[in-house]
Amino acid sequence: MKFGNVKRQHGRVGGLDEVLDFIVENCAAVTRIVPGRISVRRGKGPMGLKVQYPTAAGLKCLYGGLGTVQEVFLICSDAKAATGWLVEKGIVRGNDER
Numbered sequence: 001m002k003f004g005n006v007k008r009q010h011g012r013v014g015g016l017d018e019v020l021d022f023i024v025e026n027c028a029a030v031t032r033i034v035p036g037r038i039s040v041r042r043g044k045g046p047m048g049l050k051v052q053y054p055t056a057a058g059l060k061c062l063y064g065g066l067g068t069v070q071e072v073f074l075i076c077s078d079a080k081a082a083t084g085w086l087v088e089k090g091i092v093r094g095n096d097e098r
Contacts, residue, residue: 013038013063013064013065013068013069013070014065014066015047015065016035016063016065016070016072019048019049019063019091020033020035020072022091023074023086023091026089027082027085027086029076029077029078029079029081029082029085030058030074030075030076030082031075031076031077032074032075033072033073033074033075034072034073034075035070035071035072035073036070036071036072036073037070037071038068038069038070039068039069039070040067040068040069041064041065041067041068041069045064046064047064047065047066048063048064048091048092049061049062049063049072049086049091049092050062050063050064050092050093051083051086051092054079054083055073055079057073057075057076058073058074058075058076058079058082059073059074059076059079059082059083060072060073061073061074061092
């Protein structure tokens with residue numbers, strides 16, 4: 001897998017591919033995206049990406065879809081800049097930051 005791409009080995013929640021492709025193509029701070037585990041979603045909430053917390057390599061995010069939620073790891077050179085860019089572009093809400 002080359003850097004600058006989204007890892008395609010694992011399945012992804014519906015609608016997630018478009019979001020991840022936009023991020024990796026347009027955010028200079030994000031070098032790679034690795035989708036993670038998919039779980040059943042309980043309750044109802046807004047669909048979309050939420051920044052959960054920073055990690056040593058970047059950011060751990062959650063993407064809520066219809067009845068499912070998926071972990072998404074953004075590998076970043078600067079997690080703070082990546083979070084700011086995500087908020088600025090409206091991909092995540094400002095109160096989702098940590």
